[in-house]
Amino acid sequence: MDEMTLLNCLTRRRRSKRNTIKNPVPDATIHQLHGLISGTAATSHDGPVTACVQLIGGGVAAMDSFMSWIGGKKALRSMITASFPVHFERYIEVFGGAGWVLFCKQPGNHFEVFNDYNGYLTNLYRCVRDQPQELIERLRFVLNSRVDFERIKKTLSQGACADAVERAAMFYQLIRYSYASGLKSYAGQPHDIWANFPSIEQAHRRLAKVVIENKDFEKVIRQYDRPESFFYLDPPYYETEGYYFNVGEGGFTPQDHIRLCGTLMGMEGKFLLSYNDHPYIGELYGRPGIWIERVSRINNIRQRYDGGCLFDELLIANYNMRERANRQPTQISLFDYEKQAAQDET
Numbered sequence: 001m002d003e004m005t006l007l008n009c010l011t012r013r014r015r016s017k018r019n020t021i022k023n024p025v026p027d028a029t030i031h032q033l034h035g036l037i038s039g040t041a042a043t044s045h046d047g048p049v050t051a052c053v054q055l056i057g058g059g060v061a062a063m064d065s066f067m068s069w070i071g072g073k074k075a076l077r078s079m080i081t082a083s084f085p086v087h088f089e090r091y092i093e094v095f096g097g098a099g100w101v102l103f104c105k106q107p108g109n110h111f112e113v114f115n116d117y118n119g120y121l122t123n124l125y126r127c128v129r130d131q132p133q134e135l136i137e138r139l140r141f142v143l144n145s146r147v148d149f150e151r152i153k154k155t156l157s158q159g160a161c162a163d164a165v166e167r168a169a170m171f172y173q174l175i176r177y178s179y180a181s182g183l184k185s186y187a188g189q190p191h192d193i194w195a196n197f198p199s200i201e202q203a204h205r206r207l208a209k210v211v212i213e214n215k216d217f218e219k220v221i222r223q224y225d226r227p228e229s230f231f232y233l234d235p236p237y238y239e240t241e242g243y244y245f246n247v248g249e250g251g252f253t254p255q256d257h258i259r260l261c262g263t264l265m266g267m268e269g270k271f272l273l274s275y276n277d278h279p280y281i282g283e284l285y286g287r288p289g290i291w292i293e294r295v296s297r298i299n300n301i302r303q304r305y306d307g308g309c310l311f312d313e314l315l316i317a318n319y320n321m322r323e324r325a326n327r328q329p330t331q332i333s334l335f336d337y338e339k340q341a342a343q344d345e346t
């Protein structure tokens with residue numbers, strides 16, 4: 001069975017047996033499968049398909065982030081969480097951004113930390129966690145207009161907004177109304193901000209017990225490093241360091257890749273790092289005891305004018321990234337699923 005048949009089969013099953021399925025595949029999962037599957041149509045690479053089977057097997061839809069962000073890991077999140085170690089007691093997401101991986105992972109009983117050096121971003125996260133209704137009320141009657149966008153950008157750059165919820169609402173508008181969420185230029189695209197309110201409320205519940213930090217990566221790693229800690233890190237890509245603002249004096253510099261590597265090599269806990277596939281990064285981390293895997297995903301920005309364009313990324317870890325997949329006791333196969341769906345149809 002090919003991937004599109006699987007998708008059709010799932011969708012049909014959902015429609016015909018809406019009230020009687022024991023372990024239903026939620027619409028969000030089907031929607032996500034569609035993205036994963038259509039993302040693989042142009043390639044023989046089997047990573048995303050593996051990821052989608054894991055999603056079905058778990059029967060749990062990954063939650064979406066309430067925002068978009070440059071370098072967000074939406075397309076890779078299932079593959080990344082499938083590469084997590086089997087056991088850990090503390091989860092620390094060091095370069096948080098839109099938190100696609102945090103929102104994808106199951107909360108579990110462990111301690112979770114979300115960190116980002118951008119203070120506007122962590123203020124927004126705190127407001128989503130602690131004052132979601134106030135934030136929604138501030139967003140309810142905002143306008144998607146160039147004049148307002150430029151005014152908000154100026155106010156934030158001058159540090160002229162003392163109220164935390166107002167600052168969060170302004171920053172959220174910059175994210176939602178800027179081109180490719182780059183915060184710089186007004187996109188001039190239709191966007192229904194009310195449609196984001198349910199995901200803000202959902203994120204509020206998911207973040208309830210998450211500790212939010214606003215620190216440089218080295219400080220947060222040293223603070224939370226223990227043998228039972230697990231760090232997921234998604235730093236600015238090599239040679240795209242300047243994409244991120246409000247992250248300290250000089251921003252993230254090329255030397256920070258070396259500083260990051262040095263910090264990780266000395267740590268007690270486990271780490272999983274995602275990077276662009278650049279020879280420099282391969283050389284930096286090509287060391288004994290370090291696992292490196294190459295994965296492909298659709299290039300979100302170039303996709304707009306170059307359909308099917310793929311982007312290679314590296315997953316780098318100081319443990320065996322396959323340990324979770326190898327331990328899966330039973331993984332439902334595509335054939336099993338087709339058989340099950342056919343039985344349900346009759």
Ligand SMILES: C[S@@+](CC[C@H](N)C(=O)[O-])C[C@H]1O[C@@H](n2cnc3c(N)ncnc32)[C@H](O)[C@@H]1O
Pocket residue numbers: 069070071072073074094095096097098099100101115116117118215216217218234235236237244245247248251252
């Ligand atoms: C590639 S993005 C992370 C994207 C995220 N994984 C997602 O799914 O949206 C990198 C993030 O690192 C943050 N950052 C930059 N320099 C940092 C530093 N020195 N310490 C911690 N975070 C930093 C940026 O603000 C940005 O949000």
